[in-house]
Amino acid sequence: MNARNLLRAYERILKKAEVPYRRFQALIHAYSTKLFEKGVPLKTVQMLLGHSDISVTANIYTHVMPEKKIDAAEKINGLFI
Numbered sequence: 820m821n822a823r824n825l826l827r828a829y830e831r832i833l834k835k836a837e838v839p840y841r842r843f844q845a846l847i848h849a850y851s852t853k854l855f856e857k858g859v860p861l862k863t864v865q866m867l868l869g870h871s872d873i874s875v876t877a878n879i880y881t882h883v884m885p886e887k888k889i890d891a892a893e894k895i896n897g898l899f900i
Contacts, residue, residue: 851880856887 826843833840847868854864865876 848880851876 829843830840851864851868854867855861861873861877864880865873868876868880870876870880
């Protein structure tokens with residue numbers, strides 16, 4: 820399947836589902852971020868996305884949510900109490 824046909828099919832699916840258009844790349848970002856939030860190891864996310872270098876997954880596709888930052892800070896604070 821060529822890339823243009825894939826994009827057309829994607830656009831038809833969004834339209835039929837009445838979902839506003841989003842770049843296909845945005846789905847990859849959302850997918851990797853949600854996996855990470857659910858506790859899926861970064862190495863597993865890397866393999867699912869097909870990246871040869873884990874730094875690509877970590878630096879570009881996986882976004883740390885504010886809640887995760889707060890959780891991490893609270894865990895560190897717990898060491899000093």
